[in-house]
Amino acid sequence: MRASRRRATAALSVAACLLALPATQSAAEQRHGSGSGTDRGTATATSVYRITDTDSRTRTEIQRTGALVLSLKGDTAFVEADEHQVRRLRSAGMRLSRAAAPSSGSPHRAAPGDFPPEDSGYHTYSEMTEEVEAAATEHPGIVDRTSVGRSARGRDIPAVKISDNAGTDEDEPEVLFTCNQHAREHLTAEMCLHILRRYTDNYGSDPAITDTVDSREIWVVPMVNPDGVVYDVGGTYYRGWRRNRESAPVDLNRNWGHKWGCCGGSSGSPNSPTYRGPAPFSAPETSAIRDFVESRVVDGTQQLTGHIDFHTFSELVLWPYGYTTDDTAPGMTEEEYRRFASIGRSMAATNGYTPMQSSDLYVTDGSVNDWMWAEHGILSFTFEMYPSSGGLDGFYPPDEVIQRETSRNDEAVSILLEESGR
Missing domain, CATH: 3.40.630.10 (Zn peptidases)
Known part of the structure; x- marks a missing residue:
């Protein structure tokens, strides 16, 4: 079940790279079920990065660039950021490493609005x-x-x-x-x-x-x-x-x-x-x-x-x-x-x-x-x-x-x- 579940979440690795959808789905999306995206208002591609040795001050700085701290484990933060934000973070002296993305796959939904x-x-x-x-x-x-x-x-x-x-x-x-x-x-x-x-x-x-x-x-x-x-x-x-x-x-x-x-x-x-x-x-x-x-x-x-x-x-x-x-x-x-x-x-x-x-x-x-x-x-x-x-x-x-x-x-x-x- 876990392997199947990871196929279902795989689209998140590409979702961050796509345009956030408008309030209603397009006709093409209704027909073909395409076009997922996170809720950023631009088409800027984002990825998830790992940043070590963070504290409250540095995590606040991360947020203020427009990047988003997704989670925290000890002093390691997982951060969603686009290329511009990554440059700003690196120029501030932070060390970023790309976090592993889920494997690719195409889940089937039972019906629109249902969980897989x-x-x-x-x-x-x-x-x-x-x-x-x-x-x-x-x-x-x-x-x-x-x-x-x-x-x-x-x-x-x-x-x-x-x-x-x-x-x-x-x-x-x-x-x-x-x-x-x-x-x-x-x-x-x-x-x-x-x-x-x-x-x-x-x-x-x-x-x-x-x-x-x-x-x-x-x-x-x-x-x-x-x-x-x-x-x-x-x-x-x-x-x-x-x-x-x-x-x-x-x-x-x-x-x-x-x-x-x-x-x-x-x-x-x-x-x-x-x-x-x-x-x-x-x-x-x-x-x-x-x-x-x-x-x-x-x-x-x-x-x-x-x-x-x-x-x-x-x-x-x-x-x-x-x-x-x-x-x-x-x-x-x-x-x-x-x-x-x-x-x-x-x-x-x-x-x-x-x-x-x-x-x-x-x-x-x-x-x-x-x-x-x-x-x-x-x-x-x-x-x-x-x-x-x-x-x-x-x-x-x-x-x-x-x-x-x-x-x-x-x-x-x-x-x-x-x-x-x-």
Whole structure:
């Protein structure tokens, strides 16, 4: 299965060399299934490089050239860059070596919008909505299906509430789990669906699960970026797509309002994969999550006390702030930073991830974690899931790993749910 899977991801080695597709497929592509591409707005060819001996400062410099850090293993970064960016990086004294590309191959898709047959364990957008509906039907007392809004292309963004009296807004700590802000990170949607199944199917039989559901209100949003997800799997090959599907696609995790565009941690160019959009919350997807979070302010108190935003990949646990390399900054005291670090390290000890402040990876501005904490005091973390390192193919692990890599985070999720009540 793994060899077959690698044939399916092989197109990524050529995808980076092709023009990013327009909002709708061309007639030629519809007929022949040709023309995959990553979400850069130019026809400039890109490749994946390995850069050793990096630190937060050098990785931030890499991002500011327009190159994209794909993953981090120790101090080695895997970077997607075009020739111009490579020249800039080398002139800055960085040593780059070309990372091995997957072998070539031509996968067959069962139908447009489906994962390849060998990856059928992943959920498409429609399959995700069916699973959400099924959970609400099978567990009516503890599951309430709702919506946080609609995407740029008009798709519903479902949310699920899990609690012992799901239809009632009780005075209990609330925790939010969000997945798939970045389209190609499909393992994250499986993570949210795993949380949904774990806290519903085991209710009443597992004492710890039952106690958590009885004492918390758990919110799960499996696909924040449904348009991007559908587009990424909608052609002959995986497209390596990251952003949403507006006419000028936006990196949703650079579009949040706190310190938006402040510090060189995002791009103002619509051609960049880290394009932050024309204004904070300009993307309908981020504004929908914002409105939901703000709706949880009851009698002046934010009910949400914890949050994890799942991404892939690098196996990291990250906490705010991302916009500054300082541990403490306005809105973050030393005591609060120590609590973030303590919880982050405790969670990482259970799943084998590496814990760090977000800016220790590289500086980002307009991120969800910074906004959640600075604006609402929510303990907000990012998990970068499996694999630990790699190039573009790291976004597309085989479906055989789904159960292992989602259950790997069970204890960490439990820790945050416990901490949310303190």
